[in-house]
Amino acid sequence: MASEIPSSRPSPSIPSVPRPAAQAINAVLQLQSNLPTQLNIGDSAQAQVLALREAQHAFQVLLRLSLANGQQHTIEVQSKQPLAPGNILNVTALSTQQLAFSLLPTTQATTATRIDTALLAPGTLLEAKVVHVTPNAQGGFRITVSINNSALAGQQLQIDSPKSLALNSQLNARIDSAQQLTFQPLNTRLEPLAINQELQKQFSQQGSLSQLLQGLNTLSPSSISPSIEKTLQQLLSSMPEFSQLLDPKKLAQSLANSGAQLENRLLSGALENANQDVKANLLRLIAQIMPMLPSSNSALAASQSVLLSQALPGLLRDQLLGGSQVQLREQALRFPLPTRVLQAMDNPNDLGSLLRLAAAAVSRLQTHQLASLGQTHTNSEGTQVTVWQVEIPTRDQHNIVxxxxxxxxxxxxxxKSGEPPTPVWKIDLSFDLEPLGPLHIQASLQGGAFPVNSGRKIAPQHI
Structure with missing residues (x-):
């Protein structure tokens, strides 16, 4: 749906200069990571509150920091008082770990009726929050939104829309021209703070897929039910031979069954091939094992807590992971994803250990899914970057690769010249294939050129 930026009266473009700070309640924010290098101690900048979550003794806040040079940084801080999403702060660096801030009243936000396309090029995606809606005498609605991203974060824009929008609702819009926007769907948008927190949690619980699949070979048939045996056969039979992935159809099928699209399949009702989906079979295996564990088994209580968080990724822990959360997020976004080796299944009848390995494998698949979301963004130049990250278990003779x-x-x-932009595709592959050892291959496609960085050996990464 397209919306017009009204032109009934002249109005300056949204200015790029900082707004003056208001006299507001002063407070101190504790940084959860290091101070951005472009912000020196004593320097000031503006920041917008993106998300808020209550912790045990404080509030965890995600801020978008706008620096004087136009660059932006997303940082996590801890506050003693709640800060509503959309609030604009004036912050001053007290030290490498502390920021003083004052809250800027929304009345100081400049309302503009056009966008300076020299500042934000057509095609740039804007994120905004609806702050005011009034009917137009000529029909339709005049809507004021507060911009959440880009160099214009925190500033207000007035648009005319044929449809009303709910107050405080979030919207995405693409800039078509100085006075026209096109709304974008929000059905795949998740709050960055929720993604970061869930990514850290799933990464801390993930384990090796190959360790689980190799452990199935030691499982005693007498210790499992026919339904578990059937699920195990489906899981193992869904793994292609490594050489089969040279076939484009087989590769596409393996990508579709990697677990990355399971939630989309459930939402759309496309369940005809669910028995070949790796994540679906792992979740089915977990559901079948849990009733077979004795209630006194100490592994059951621990596994139930882990599995609940995996089945409902939206549930967040009561507390964050403290000072290690930034390092965890950086490790979780690293490619290839490091391998976390768990205790092996020494007892072939130990269903508790099998449950633990299966739960860790589900967490690993979900870490890939969340890493894809965490890396998908629109940069300051308006380039839309979309990432899909998956892991496919394959066979190479008797080995799991x-x-x-x-x-x-x-x-x-x-x-600006009107020339169509040239999209870029990039692909990274990582695997450990005997006798080559661990390899990482990178390739890109732009304008018909397809440069490939030859496979380089990498040291195995474990955590």
Whole structure:
């Protein structure tokens, strides 16, 4: 749906200069990571509150920091008082770990009726929050939104829309021209703070897929039910031979069954091939094992807590992971994803250990899914970067070879000259295949050129 930016009266473009700070309640924010290098101690900048979550004794806040040079940084801080999403702060660096802040009243936000396309090129995606809606005498509605991203974060824009929008609702819009926006769907948008927190949690619980699949070979048939045996056969039979992935159809099928699209399949009702989906079979295996564990088994209580968080990724822990959360997030976004080796199944009848390995494998698949979301963004130049990251367990004779794949699509903003932008595709492959050892291969596709970085050996990464 397209919306017009009204032109009934002249109005300056949204200014790029900082607004003056208001006299507001002063407070101190504790940084959960290091101070951005461009912000020196004593320097001031503006920041917008993106998300808020209550912790045990404080509030965890996600801020978008706008620096004087136009650059932006997303940082996590801890506050003694709640800060509503959308609030604009004036912050001053007291030290490398502390920021003083004052809250800027929303009345200081400048309302503009056009966008300076020299500042934000057509094609740039804007995120905004609806702050005011009034009917137009000529029909339709005049809507005021507060911009959440780009160099204009925190500033207000007035648009005319044929449809009303709910107050405080969030919207995405693409800039078509100085006075026209096109709304974008929000059905795949997740709060960055929720993604970061869930990514850290799943990464801390993840384990090796190959360790689980190799452990199935030691499982005693007498210790499992026919339903578990059937699920295990489905799980093992869904693994292709490594050489079969040279076939484009087989590769596409393996990508579709990697577990990355399971939630989309459930939402759309496309369940005809669910018995070949790796994540679906792992969740089915977990559901079948849990009733077979004795209630006194100490592994059951621990596993139930882990599995609940995996089945409902939206549930967040009561407390964050303290000072290690930034390091965890950085490790979780690293490619290839490091391997976490758990205690092996020494007892072939130990269903508790099998449950633990299966739960860790589900967490690993969900870490890939969340890493894809965490890396998908629109940069300051208006380029839309979309990432898909998956892991496919394959066979190579008697060995299990997990293949990690990362696709990245970059769609640049429309050029001022009117020339169509050239999209870029990038792909990363990582695997450990005997006798070659661990390999990482990178390739890209742009304008018909397809340069490939030859496979380089990498040291195995474990955590």
């Amino acid at each position: 997990p293949l990690q794949i990362k696709f990245q699509h970059e769609e640049p903003a429309q050029k």
